[in-house]
Amino acid sequence: MSEKKTTHFGFEQVETDKKAERVADVFHSVAGKYDLMNDLMSGGVHRLWKRYTIEKSAVRAGHKVLDIAGGTGDLSYQFSRKVGPDGLVVLADINASMLNVGRDRLLDRGAAGNLTFAQADAQYLPFPDNTFDCITIAFGLRNVTDKDMALEAMLRVLKPGGRLLILEFSKPGNPLLEKAYDTYSFKLLPLMGKLITNDSDSYRYLAESIRMHPDQKTLQGMMDSAGFVMTEFQNMTGGIVALHMGVKP
């Protein structure tokens, strides 16, 4: 009898082929109030992290940008303004509920023409080789079942010289901050989830998945192994979040 492969889903071990389904359930549940919860959970600071990511992307008019796990479209909206009518932004998300919320929100804000939407799995990106000048994945990589496979897929669809930016929760550098952050994540966060979306389990998963995500150095090593060059990371808010960058050779 063959043993089934497992992976983590927060602190829980699940069969590898079940993780995507479980993650999808979480995001179906939180999609409607995702923005509100993000603002409440981070005190609005997630906007600063995303704005810094856009600055570091150096995206300009005419570029093609892939925003993986783009969710409600915060990054895609700004990219759509930057690339102009000659550029293209693809908002991709594996989760249909998140993608629908993102699409409606972007259309409401008047972003159209240079924006397309794709329901896509980061591990199997449905785009030709060497397509994009820039790929971003903000707060999405930790939910991907096989991160190495996703990094290789991103490398494939990037143009040579194109850059990947990964914005993700990481490991705080200061032990005191880490302690306070743990208390916040495991006590306050599920409570807020319960009050606002009546779903504490999903927010407990978010907190657990952050702890299971590779730390800064490990993720940088994974990017190197996938074939990216000039990899580096920048800690933000004491390392609660880190922005990793790499270039396709």
Add this chain to the structure above:
Amino acid sequence: MSNPSAITALFIVLEKAVTTALRYDPGTQAQLAKLAGQTLLIDCSRPAQKMYIQFGAADITLAGHYEDDVSATLSGSGADIAKLLFGDQHSLYGSGVSISGNAGVLAQLQGLAGQLDIDWEMALADLIGTLPAHTLANSLRTASGWGRERAQGAERLVREYLAEESSAVLGRSEFALFVDDIDNTRLALDRLGARIARLRARQDHKDH
């Protein structure tokens, strides 16, 4: 390296402040449109921070990271750069600030900063309504005019007391007379010196 979250937050606050101020000064906003598409780098040495100002048609964008070419770079300490941009100085000489690239961008920006004239009444009206804003603005203008008159009156009284009553200092007219007297005395002395020199020369000539 500085904290990117804090710097980004600061840039957002500055951007909002400038955009709001421009909304209440359409003249400056129209002038700013002439700079659209230009990027100015402020390379501050103290505190060490780079700030890229990207000019749009009706607003500005601030960034700490930018990879395209910039129109001009202004380098110096934060205090020196602020003094140059918002003060009366029109030359870089002795300012502690250096510029590279298109200096015209700086001149235009300096001109804009100097002529910024925000319509505070309109800003107030957006917050509390037209009528209350006008009443409040009128009251503030009256209070400010009264304050200015009182300040000028107080200054005149102090000046008169010091000059006339206590004689502690000279009045302006007395000082002018005093300076005129000195000038006249100096001229008379110069003439006297010249005559003496001429008489001495004549005497020397006779002796020989």
